[in-house]
Amino acid sequence: MGKSKKYVYDWDDCNDDSKGPDTMIGEMLADSELPDLEELIIGCWGYGGEDCQEIINGIIENADKFSHIKKLFVGDMTYEECEVSWIEQGDYSKLWAAMPQLTELTIKGSTNLTLGDIEHENLRSLTIICGGLGKNVIEEIQKAKLPNLKKLLLYIGIENYGFDGDAKTIENLLAKSDFPNLTYLGITDSEIQDELTQVVLESKYMSQINTLDLSNGTLTDKGGTLLLEKIPQYPNIKKVDLHYHYLSDEMMKKLKQLPIVIDLSEQEDVEVWDGEIWMNAMLTE
Secondary structure (H helix, E strand, C coil), X not given: CCEEEEEXXXXXXXXXXXXXXXXXXXXHHHCCCHHHEEEEEEXXXXXXXXXXXXXXXXXHHCHHHHCCCCEEEECCCXXXXXXXXXXXXXXXXXXXXXXXXXXXXXXXXXXXXXCCCCECCCCCEEEEECCECCHHHHHHHHCXXXXXXXXXXXXXXXXXXXXXXXXXXXXXXXXXXXXXXXXXXXXXXXXXXXXXHHHHHCCHHHHCCCEEECCCCCCCHHHHHHHHHHHHHCCCCCEXXXXXXXXXXXXXXXXXXXXXXXXXCCECCXXXXXXXXXXXXXXXX
């Protein structure tokens, strides 16, 4: 297994404004371990609202020093370091060509995120963790040329934190994208999880995936009923992840009888305020 290294600044590092994205990319380039790394993890790069564009640009401009990296995580921050909705991302348009050996890309945060024209022969896993995924990013993924992509995991999020699409946006993503080797599909963390569950269950990818992830959203018995009806039609599906949900005890009992591995942990309680029902996606702000 190749070496992994995380680059991260704490509050003391940045307290006098002497460190930030520019110094972090400089430290990476000067690191004698860089040629031996397989995985590069980029954590908090500052506490002043800086984006990570200088880091991305540094990788692109020094592609010969990063072209061997197979796994990249940009934005690996705790809630205490930076709330996900406050993470300033950047433009990845030119990164695809700069990192030809990349097999896994994880991005946390969606503010000012641009993926550009995605084309990559070796990428097998794409994960975006955020409180609200912009329609522009979803459409970029929809057009992506990723012939060997096996895992797609998207945190859809909510309108207040950046999701400006609807169920039709996800329907188009699943209908118009072309990922012939996809085996793991995750459409998660949504306040319209029942609607998205129906969209996913009616998509072409149901006949090829083995893992379905609908976790971290406002899934109720309405979505659970759809799963009970549809999952038995697809013997290729071996695992369904529904953790963090609003399913009833009765529905959970029924779902557990399906001949699959199913995660039903983190059952949430519906809140009622002034006669209105409130449910929340897991990760938003």
